[in-house]
Each structure stands twice: as structure tokens, then as C-alpha cells.
Amino acid sequence: xSNDLLVLDQVRLDIPAGRDWRTLVENVSLTIAxxxxxxxxGESGSGKSMTAxxxxxxxxxxxxxxxxxxxxGTPVLDLGPRDLRALRxxxxxxxxxxxxxxINPVRSIGDFLTEAMVTHLSVPARxxxxxxVRLLADVGIADGERRMRQHPxxxxxxxxxxxxxxxxxxxxxxxxxxxxxxxxxxxxxQSEVMAILDDLRRERGMAMLLITHDLELAAATCDRIxxxxxxxxxxxxxxxxxxxxxxxxxxxGLMVSRPSIDRVxxxxxxxxxxxxxxxxxxAGCAFQPRCTQAGPxxxxxxxxxRELAGAHVACVRAEES
Amino acid sequence: xxxxLVRADGLQKVFGKDMxxxxxxxxxxxxxxxxxxxGESGSGKTTVAxxLLGLETPTGGTISVCGRVRQGRAGSAERRRRARExxxxxxxxxxxxxxxxxxxDVIETGLALHFPLTATERRTRALELLEAVxxxxxxxxxxxxxxxxxQRQRVAIARAIAVEPKVLVLDEAVAxxxxxxxxxxxxxxxxxxxxxxxxxVFISHDLAVVNQISDTAIVMAAGRVVERGPTAELLRTPQxxxxxxxLAAVPRPGWKPRRRTPSPSxxxxxxx
Ligand SMILES: Nc1ncnc2c1ncn2[C@@H]1O[C@H](COP(=O)(O)OP(=O)(O)OP(=O)(O)O)[C@@H](O)[C@H]1O
Ligand SMILES: Nc1ncnc2c1ncn2[C@@H]1O[C@H](COP(=O)(O)OP(=O)(O)OP(=O)(O)O)[C@@H](O)[C@H]1O
Ligand code: SF4
Ligand SMILES: [Mg+2]
Ligand SMILES: [Mg+2]
Numbered sequence: 001x002s003n004d005l006l007v008l009d010q011v012r013l014d015i016p017a018g019r020d021w022r023t024l025v026e027n028v029s030l031t032i033a034x035x036x037x038x039x040x041x042g043e044s045g046s047g048k049s050m051t052a053x054x055x056x057x058x059x060x061x062x063x064x065x066x067x068x069x070x071x072x073g074t075p076v077l078d079l080g081p082r083d084l085r086a087l088r089x090x091x092x093x094x095x096x097x098x099x100x101x102x103i104n105p106v107r108s109i110g111d112f113l114t115e116a117m118v119t120h121l122s123v124p125a126r127x128x129x130x131x132x133v134r135l136l137a138d139v140g141i142a143d144g145e146r147r148m149r150q151h152p153x154x155x156x157x158x159x160x161x162x163x164x165x166x167x168x169x170x171x172x173x174x175x176x177x178x179x180x181x182x183x184x185x186x187x188x189x190q191s192e193v194m195a196i197l198d199d200l201r202r203e204r205g206m207a208m209l210l211i212t213h214d215l216e217l218a219a220a221t222c223d224r225i226x227x228x229x230x231x232x233x234x235x236x237x238x239x240x241x242x243x244x245x246x247x248x249x250x251x252x253g254l255m256v257s258r259p260s261i262d263r264v265x266x267x268x269x270x271x272x273x274x275x276x277x278x279x280x281x282x283a284g285c286a287f288q289p290r291c292t293q294a295g296p297x298x299x300x301x302x303x304x305x306r307e308l309a310g311a312h313v314a315c316v317r318a319e320e321s
Numbered sequence: 322x323x324x325x326l327v328r329a330d331g332l333q334k335v336f337g338k339d340m341x342x343x344x345x346x347x348x349x350x351x352x353x354x355x356x357x358x359x360g361e362s363g364s365g366k367t368t369v370a371x372x373l374l375g376l377e378t379p380t381g382g383t384i385s386v387c388g389r390v391r392q393g394r395a396g397s398a399e400r401r402r403r404a405r406e407x408x409x410x411x412x413x414x415x416x417x418x419x420x421x422x423x424x425x426d427v428i429e430t431g432l433a434l435h436f437p438l439t440a441t442e443r444r445t446r447a448l449e450l451l452e453a454v455x456x457x458x459x460x461x462x463x464x465x466x467x468x469x470x471x472q473r474q475r476v477a478i479a480r481a482i483a484v485e486p487k488v489l490v491l492d493e494a495v496a497x498x499x500x501x502x503x504x505x506x507x508x509x510x511x512x513x514x515x516x517x518x519x520x521x522v523f524i525s526h527d528l529a530v531v532n533q534i535s536d537t538a539i540v541m542a543a544g545r546v547v548e549r550g551p552t553a554e555l556l557r558t559p560q561x562x563x564x565x566x567x568l569a570a571v572p573r574p575g576w577k578p579r580r581r582t583p584s585p586s587x588x589x590x591x592x593x
Contacts, residue, residue: 043499044470140580157362186361186526187570194578213500216572243574257504259533261556261571267508268533271501274469290501 004031004070005175005207006055011067013050015060022279024050026231027067029305032175037201037208039218039239041254042228043275048211051228052177055209056088072174089120093168097180099160103152109163110148117170135166139196158189162196169200176201179211194221215254219243227251230286231278232302237311247313249293285315293317323351326387326487326520327373327407333381334368334544342368344544345382350488355514355521357531357552359567360541366524369541370492373522374409387487405435408481410474412493417477418465424451424476425461431483447483454479454509471502478506482513490522495530507533528571532556540564 013025025047032038040048050059057076059065069076071087079087096102103112113132117123123131129148136144139162152160161181168176178197182190198221201208212218218225219239227235227248235248246252253271273290284299285291291298297316305312308319327350334343343365350356358366371377373384375391384391387406395403411417418427428447432438438446448458454475465473474494481489491510495503507530513519525531531538531552538555540548540563548561559565569579 043501187528188361188566191570191572191578192580195580198578199580214572215500216574216576219574220572220576221578254500258500259504259507259529261529261532261568261573264533264553267511268504270504270508272505274471274502275499 003033005034005036005072006030006032006209007068007070008051008055009068009070011051011054011065011069013047013054013059013066014064016062016064017279021064024063024231024278025054026278026302028228028231028233030226030233030236032207032209034174035201035205035207036224037198037210037222039222039225040209040211040228041213041215041218041225043213043254045275045277046228047231047278048228049179052094052179052209052211055177056092056094057084089116090171091173092175092177093171093173095161095164095168095176095178095181097183099157099164100152103160103164105152107151108148109150109152109155112152113148113163113167113170116167121171132166132170135169136163138169138200139163139166140192141166158185158193161185161189161193165193165197165200169204172204172206174207176206176208177211178208180213181210182217183212183214190217197221215243215251215258227254230276230281232286232314233305233312234287234314235311236305241310245309245311247308247311247318248287248315249291249317250287253290287315293320323354325349325351327522328385329369329373329382330384331382332369332372332379332384334365334372334377335380341544343372343379346539346541346544346546347382348539348546348549350520350522352487353514353518353520354537355523355535357535357538358522358524358541359526359528359531359538361526361567363543364541365544366541367492370409370490370522370524373490374407375403401435405484405486407488407490408484408486409490409492410477410481410494412496418473420465422464423461424456424463424465424468427476427480428461428483431480435484450479450483451476453482453513455505469502471498471506474498474502474506475509478509478513482517482519485517486519488520488522490524492524493526494523496525496527503530510534528556528568540567 008028008030011025011028014021014023028051042048053059054065055069110132114128117128117131118125132148133144136147141147141162182193185193210218210222222239225237225239225242226233229250235251246255256269257271259268271290284301285303288294288298303314303316305314330347332343332346335341346369358369360366368377372379425447428450429443432443432446448461451461456472456475495506498506523534535552538552539546542563548555548564556568559568
């Protein structure tokens with residue numbers, strides 16, 4: 001039907017809480033085309049990580065995952081254990097904010113890099129080693145032979161994140177889920193890591209879902225951006241048009257409340273209150289308690305995503321702002 | 322003339338035998354001034370902050386706060402006086418709050434230590450302080466874990482300003498906060514400074530935040546100050562390559578991520 005590599009359709013994730021269920025992700029619909037970079041932007045607790053984990057069916061134990069998730073035409077929620085493992089190890093890779101927590105500290109960088117190739121791709125050990133050194137060069141680490149013998153604690157956060165990216169490249173996935181890959185890094189290192197990801201992605205035609213709370217980073221590195229709040233996607237637009245004409249009051253609020261290196265505001269325009277998780281949101285529009293545009297019509301049901309001048313917006317008053 | 326509250330002169334800190342974390346760092350902070358300290362991870366910012374607070378002893382150089390040179394271990398009376406001169410807020414307020422102490426008591430404990438107030442006066446003052454940082458009576462009876470990260474950061478700020486210090490050091494105090502909460506706290510800090518004339522030493526690697534909150538800045542690299550000046554000037558017309566590189570790395574409209582080294586071969590200079 002569609003050419004999309006990944007399709008999320010009304011994806012919902014609930015976790016058990018006593019005798020009740022708590023919604024963490026609520027009716028998320030999103031697509032990613034082959035080779036496309038999509039930014040998933042939102043504040044903490046909005047459900048970004050849970051959305052990404054849902055794609056790999058890595059939800060917390062006991063969770064209920066519903067809706068439709070299709071990867072390359074295959075329904076992910078119907079996959080058996082064997083196919084699911086293949087999906088996780090060969091076709092979709094994940095990069096995390098804190099590489100240190102995801103790389104075994106007692107094993108060498110070399111072991112970490114070659115393991116996936118040897119066990120999942122049946123690459124002979126010697127070849128895997130040579131390939132790992134080449135991959136390290138690709139991510140800007142020249143003295144690969146030496147690095148292969150080192151352990152995680154001997155590498156800075158920036159270097160370790162590059163190792164993580166190299167490990168992802170080793171399996172040449174079709175889709176990379178990058179969950180705040182640069183949040184723990186300096187801006188200069190962030191720039192470099194993003195450039196590396198960007199180059200390699202283009203060269204190899206990989207698609208990427210970039211999870212970040214930094215709208216400007218997403219705008220500069222992604223084709224499209226989805227803005228998430230309280231478990232829902234409130235707005236989707238091309239990166240270029242989103243920063244010029246944000247359609248959702250929340251997106252606008254995020255943009256103007258962020259300080260700038262070019263301007264000083266006497267006081268920053270703020271979004272009052274705090275961000276909430278899906279299960280904390282009341283009836284009606286989840287953003288309503290913090291929204292300056294809110295009216296009585298905002299309290300009747302969650303506004304669905306609808307098309308408006310090339311954008312998708314979940315706000316009943318989007319035309320007015 | 323503007324009164325100089327903090328004077329750091331030739332500060333040096335060596336850890337172990339030869340780990341030079343801070344090297345020949347000098348700056349002053351005047352009353353009501355907001356000084357930013359920027360630089361990459363590991364450049365020595367926190368070490369400078371810890372020396373200012375007396376949490377770390379300088380290997381070389383001097384620090385004077387409110388006209389008195391800081392040296393040696395302080396007795397309890399001296400420590401109390403110092404606490405009213407300079408306070409600090411860290412990035413993660415969770416670790417510095419007692420998990421079993423109610424928020425109201427957190428503030429009252431600080432007040433009891435420094436001011437001769439009756440229990441009623443103390444309670445009233447604690448509520449005023451919580452209100453000043455946008456919290457309410459409702460929060461006073463809560464425990465740290467019942468608050469959001471942004472709310473805990475407010476408590477840490479309220480606790481620090483409770484003793485009415487002349488200087489407040491903020492070490493990445495807004496770094497972990499959500500964009501919308503960060504903006505609220507930056508405004509709050511601006512309000513407090515306007516109202517009380519407090520001085521800030523604002524440590525951050527976020528140049529946009531620094532632009533908003535400070536009037537002067539020093540840029541640190543590998544323990545040394547590589548550039549200094551009025552923040553606006555420094556960000557608009559940086560002189561040093563290091564500052565230029567920091568600025569060039571900040572995402573903004575039209576920005577593209579760049580590798581430090583143009584080709585994938587060769588590890589960039591300066592990485593361990
Ligand atoms: N294992 C878990 N069990 C129960 N609730 C969880 C679990 N993990 C996350 N949550 C909750 O689910 C909601 C969404 O979390 P998620 O991690 O997806 O947010 P996020 O958008 O990635 O936030 P952040 O920017 O802080 O990483 C939050 O309210 C969080 O507290
Ligand atoms: N107690 C210590 N013992 C040994 N080395 C230390 C100690 N504290 C800090 N260092 C080292 O001193 C240098 C400066 O550290 P510092 O924490 O001051 O940097 P920073 O600029 O605050 O970095 P960040 O932005 O990551 O917080 C680093 O190389 C650090 O590893
Ligand atoms: S639907 Fe109403 S409350 Fe929600 S964002 Fe739009 S105007 Fe604001
Ligand atoms: Mg997350
Ligand atoms: Mg620090």
C-alpha cells in the first residue's frame with residue numbers, strides 16, 4: 001500500500017497500575033519513509049522513549065500495546081519471537097542517551113563491536129575485527145586498533161557514543177531509533193556526532209527517528225518533526241515549515257520560551273505550569289490547562305490530528321493562532 | 322564604585338600528582354552582577370565553583386569573598402557567616418535534599434540556623450520563600466520525591482536564597498530541566514536579582530541560556546580562561562578560536578552539524 005518503512009497507526013501503550021491501567025502513549029500515528037529523518041520532540045514524560053521502544057516491542061513488563069505498527073509491510077505486533085529478534089538485531093537499531101549504560105563495562109570495545117557481527121550476521125571473527133576498525137574510522141576514530149583493546153571507562157562520553165554509532169552501522173539497519181543520542185554531550189561533540197550520523201545515514205540510505213527535547217537540533221537535522229505532549233502527537237510538519245509557522249500553541253510556546261544566542265528578552269515568554277504524562281491529562285485537550293488560546297470547545301474530547309495547510313495539527317483553534 | 326563581592330586571583334587546582342583541573346583563573350564578581358562561566362565538559366567549571374564555596378581547597382591562588390580572604394578550615398560561627406555570603410545550587414537537587422524531610426522543613430532548617438525567629442515567624446517566612454519561587458503551602462508538606470524535577474530545583478533555589486546570600490553560584494542548575502520549566506526558572510532568577518541585588522555565578526555550557534542570564538562571561542578551556550568580556554559582545558564577536566567553535570556548534574535556524582575534522586580519517590584534536 002504505502003511506501004513507508006515504518007507506520008505507526010493509533011499506537012497506544014498502557015501499563016498496569018494496581019487494578020487500573022496507566023496510559024503512557026495515546027493514539028500515536030506517525031510514518032517514516034525509507035531514508036527519511038524524523039524528529040520526535042517533546043518534554044520529559046511525554047512518551048517519546050516509550051513510542052520508540054514500542055516499535056521494537058520493548059515496553060515495560062505487563063504493558064498492553066495496541067494499534068498497528070508496520071515495519072517494511074510486516075505487522076510488528078504479530079511477529080513471533082524469532083522474527084522479532086531478527087527485527088531487533090538486523091533491521092532496526094537503537095542508540096541511547098547514555099552509551100555507558102548500554103555497553104558492557106568489563107568487555108573491550110572490540111568485543112562489543114564484533115559480537116553483533118559474529119553472532120547475528122555470521123561474519124568470521126577476523127573479518128569482523130577488520131570491519132570494526134573500518135567502522136571506527138567512519139565515525140571519526142582513527143586509531144581503531146588501539147581503541148578496540150580499550151574498555152568503556154577509558155573513553156570519553158563523546159567517543160563512546162561514536163562507538164555506539166559504529167556498532168549500529170555494523171549491522172547496517174534500515175532504521176535507527178536515536179533516543180537523545182547527544183543530550184549528554186558538549187555542543188561541539190554533539191555537532192560532530194550529529195554530522196557523523198547524518199553523513200552515514202545519507203550514504204547508506206538509513207532512516208532515523210531522532211528523539212530529542214531540542215527543537216532546534218531536530219529542525220537542523222531532520223526532514224520532518226513530530227511534537228509530542230502527554231503521550232500524543234500534537235503537530236507534524238516538515239522541519240523547514242515548522243520553525244517558520246508552528247501551528248500548535250504548544251509548539252509555538254516551546255519555540256518562544258527557549259532563550260536565544262542572538263537575542264536577550266527582558267523576561268522569557270513562558271508556558272505556565274508543567275508538562276504532564278498521558279495518564280495525568282484531564283478530559284479534552286491535554287494541553288488545555290497550560291494553553292493561552294484555550295476556549296470552552298477545548299474541553300470536549302481530545303482534538304484529533306487534522307490537516308491544515310500541509311501541516312497536521314491536533315488543536316481545535318489552530319486556524320486562529 | 323561597584324562593590325566587588327568575589328575576587329578570585331590566580332586560582333589553581335591540581336588533583337593527585339599532575340591533574341591540573343584549574344590553572345591561573347582570575348575573575349571578579351561585583352554586587353548585582355551576573356557572571357557566566359562557560360566551557361566544555363571537564364574544563365574546570367565545577368572545580369572553580371567548589372573552590373568558591375570552600376568545598377575544595379585551591380592548590381594555588383586566592384579567593385576573597387566580601388572583602389575577606391578565604392583560607393583554612395572554618396569554625397561553626399565562621400561557616401555560618403560564610404553561608405550568608407555565598408550559596409550554591411547544583412544540577413541535581415535531588416541528591417542534596419533529605420528524602421525524609423518535608424519541603425517546608427527544608428527551608429525552615431536553613432532559617433533557624435541563621436536568623437533568630439520564632440516558630441511562627443519562621444513558618445511564615447518559609448512560605449514566603451516558597452511562594453517567591455512559585456510553590457505554595459500545598460508543597461510545604463510534601464517530600465522531595467513527590468515533586469517534579471523543576472519543583473525540586475525551585476526548592477533548592479528557595480533554600481539557597483533563604484539565608485539571603487550576597488552571591489549565588491548556580492552550577493548547571495537549569496541544564497536538566499524541560500524547556501518550559503527552564504524558562505520559568507530563568508525568569509525567576511532574573512526577578513530575584515532585580516528585587517534583591519544578588520550576584521550570580523552562573524555555570525553552564527548552554528550559550529543561549531548564558532546569553533539570557535548573564536552580563537559578563539568567562540570562557541574556560543582545559544582549566545584556563547581563554548576569553549572574557551561582556552556576554553553580548555563575547556557571543557557576537559568572539560575573538561578566540563575556541564569560543565568561535567563553541568558558538569558555531571549551537572543549533573539554530575540554518576545550522577548544519579559539522580565534523581571538527583573535515584574527513585572521517587583522523588580523530589579530532591583534543592579528544593582523549
Ligand atoms: N518502566 C516504566 N514503568 C512505568 N512508567 C514508566 C516506565 N517508564 C516510563 N514511564 C512513564 O511513562 C511516561 C512516558 O515516559 P517516556 O520515558 O516515554 O518519556 P520521554 O518522553 O522519553 O521523557 P524524557 O524526555 O524524560 O526521556 C512517563 O510519565 C514515565 O514516568
Ligand atoms: N576530585 C577529583 N579528582 C580528580 N580529578 C578531578 C576531581 N574533580 C574533577 N576532576 C577533574 O578535573 C577536571 C575538571 O573537572 P570539572 O568537574 O571542574 O569540569 P566541568 O567544567 O565542571 O565539567 P562538566 O561540564 O562536565 O561538569 C576534569 O578533568 C575532572 O575529571
Ligand atoms: S485545542 Fe484548545 S487548549 Fe488545546 S491547544 Fe488548541 S486552543 Fe489550546
Ligand atoms: Mg526518554
Ligand atoms: Mg561541572
